[in-house]
Amino acid sequence: MMSPAALTRRAAPVLACIGLxxxxxxxxxxxxxxxxxxxxxxxxxxxxxxxxxxxxxxILASLxxxxxxxxxxxxISIPLGLLMGRSRSxxxxxxxxxxxxxxxxxxxLMPIIMLWLGVxxxxxTLVIFLGVSLPVIYHSFEGAKAVEExxxxxxxxxxxxxxxxxxxxxxxxxxxxxxxxxxxxxxLALITMITSEMIARQSGAGNILFNALDxxxxxxxxxxxxxxxxxxxxxxxxxxxxxxxLVRWSEPQFDMPLSFS
Amino acid sequence: xxAVPARSSEWVRPVTLPxxxxxxxxxxxxxxxxxxxxxxxxxxxxxxxxTIEEGAFVSILGPSGCGxxxxxxxxxxxxxPTSGAAKMKGQVITGPGPDRGPVFQEFALFPWxxxxxxxxxxxxxxxxxAAEAEAQSRALIEMVGLKGYExxxxxxxxxxxxxxxxxxxxxxxxxxxxxxDEPFGxxxxxxxxxxxxxxxxxxxxxxxxxxxxxxxxxxxxxLSDKVVMMSKSPGRIRAVIDIDLPRPRRRTELLLDPRYQxxxxxxxxxxxxxxxxxxxx
Numbered sequence: 001m002m003s004p005a006a007l008t009r010r011a012a013p014v015l016a017c018i019g020l021x022x023x024x025x026x027x028x029x030x031x032x033x034x035x036x037x038x039x040x041x042x043x044x045x046x047x048x049x050x051x052x053x054x055x056x057x058x059i060l061a062s063l064x065x066x067x068x069x070x071x072x073x074x075x076i077s078i079p080l081g082l083l084m085g086r087s088r089s090x091x092x093x094x095x096x097x098x099x100x101x102x103x104x105x106x107x108x109l110m111p112i113i114m115l116w117l118g119v120x121x122x123x124x125t126l127v128i129f130l131g132v133s134l135p136v137i138y139h140s141f142e143g144a145k146a147v148e149e150x151x152x153x154x155x156x157x158x159x160x161x162x163x164x165x166x167x168x169x170x171x172x173x174x175x176x177x178x179x180x181x182x183x184x185x186x187x188l189a190l191i192t193m194i195t196s197e198m199i200a201r202q203s204g205a206g207n208i209l210f211n212a213l214d215x216x217x218x219x220x221x222x223x224x225x226x227x228x229x230x231x232x233x234x235x236x237x238x239x240x241x242x243x244x245x246l247v248r249w250s251e252p253q254f255d256m257p258l259s260f261s
Numbered sequence: 262x263x264a265v266p267a268r269s270s271e272w273v274r275p276v277t278l279p280x281x282x283x284x285x286x287x288x289x290x291x292x293x294x295x296x297x298x299x300x301x302x303x304x305x306x307x308x309x310x311x312t313i314e315e316g317a318f319v320s321i322l323g324p325s326g327c328g329x330x331x332x333x334x335x336x337x338x339x340x341x342p343t344s345g346a347a348k349m350k351g352q353v354i355t356g357p358g359p360d361r362g363p364v365f366q367e368f369a370l371f372p373w374x375x376x377x378x379x380x381x382x383x384x385x386x387x388x389x390x391a392a393e394a395e396a397q398s399r400a401l402i403e404m405v406g407l408k409g410y411e412x413x414x415x416x417x418x419x420x421x422x423x424x425x426x427x428x429x430x431x432x433x434x435x436x437x438x439x440x441x442d443e444p445f446g447x448x449x450x451x452x453x454x455x456x457x458x459x460x461x462x463x464x465x466x467x468x469x470x471x472x473x474x475x476x477x478x479x480x481x482x483x484l485s486d487k488v489v490m491m492s493k494s495p496g497r498i499r500a501v502i503d504i505d506l507p508r509p510r511r512r513t514e515l516l517l518d519p520r521y522q523x524x525x526x527x528x529x530x531x532x533x534x535x536x537x538x539x540x541x542x
Contacts, residue, residue, distance in 0.1 A: 150369035156357040
């Protein structure tokens with residue numbers, strides 16, 4: 001049996017969603033604007049999109065690019081960040097470069113990349129890759145830097161080589177921080193995915209959204225926003241599950257209660 | 262080695278006499294200078310020479326900042342001396358190795374590993390089969406008094422328990438020398454006393470060579486065969502004192518023993534005499 005407090009906590013996100021939709025519904029009814037459909041209208045448009053083969057192919061293509069961009073970015077950024085965190089010379093080389101790239105909105109680079117690589121998958125995947133890389137590099141770097149020297153010494157005394165120490169001590173010790181970076185990266189992957197499709201209009205979830213906008217199908221526009229938002233929430237929730245499992249050893253023993261109940 | 266005849270009434274066979282205690286660690290004119298800023302150098306250790314005999318429990322005692330931990334790190338191979346050399350069994354120490362096992366004040370356990378995982382780490386790295394490493398590690402965990410905690414993560418343990426795990430983890434790969442860097446410095450007085458007693462009990466079983474850094478006079482006298490007193494700025498050896506108290510030592514008996522009290526008082530007086538490291542010790 002769940003206690004009333006636990007039940008409230010579980011139900012909170014659902015209640016928040018319902019509340020948001022209710023406010024939307026009322027606002028739309030009050031404003032009576034053509035470009036602002038009611039929540040019910042938008043929700044009714046969702047099955048049409050998800051039932052349409054063309055749309056599904058588009059959404060899946062988006063997700064494929066997102067997955068590829070995210071995976072490649074993580075695979076390159078984690079080792080790079082860890083090396084930067086443990087080696088002064090590697091950090092000295094890459095830090096200025098990253099400092100310059102960091103504040104530049106990655107979507108702003110798209111025109112140039114499109115010029116070079118066309119408007120196809122490579123360009124969009126590359127932009128996603130760039131968007132994901134920086135937070136993952138940054139958090140891996142910070143995580144590696146914070147690894148206790150004495151822990152590495154203990155490993156060295158057991159006979160671990162520098163490379164073994166990086167993989168078998170720095171990587172697990174920095175994992176909580178790395179996964180925080182990956183979580184930010186995952187959301188950024190979704191954002192850059194939509195942004196890239198907004199600029200290079202050819203296919204994808206972003207394309208459906210902006211095509212609908214051009215044609216004045218506002219219920220489809222809002223339905224797509226709901227779909228993309230729901231995808232974001234799902235990915236984040238799944239990732240959070242995986243993360244919590246991987247770093248159970250580092251979580252505080254008694255988690256902060258979400259409310260004062 | 263010498264062969265001597267046994268009593269003439271018995272048949273003669275060679276008898277191996279124990280060899281005289283031999284040096285296991287030699288510290289030869291070691292100096293360590295840290296560059297604190299572009300113009301200023303800090304001499305942490307100045308011309309230190311010290312020989313540690315096999316099987317001895319040696320404490321390095323001194324005020325904070327006298328370079329005693331640095332000296333231990335040099336023997337561990339974690340820090341290279343600016344000049345001079347430390348030798349282990351005649352070989353110049355150039356890096357860390359499993360023959361010298363550190364135990365740090367900060368515990369430095371692997372937080373993603375359970376107690377058992379931490380203790381097994383060294384033997385596994387050394388190529389000991391999993392089943393064998395596990396059996397040995399479980400025995401060690403029991404020896405340090407943590408039976409039942411094998412599957413706990415470090416974050417679930419108290420400071421004293423963490424240090425017990427750290428000791429077991431180091432003992433697990435059978436180092437010839439234990440390098441203990443103020444291991445009980447972060448613990449409360451009660452836990453500290455219990456761990457001192459337990460360390461002595463464990464040590465008295467196999468008498469591994471121990472180099473033990475501390476700033477507590479009582480701790481040094483209670484545990485050691487020899488106390489190396491250091492002074493600071495620059496870090497130098499002031500005196501080496503033999504502690505001739507009988508073993509096995511019981512803390513409660515020792516506290517009443519005039520010889521123990523005399524050692525403690527003598528050492529404290531010597532520190533009081535020195536200008537830099539007076540009563541602040």
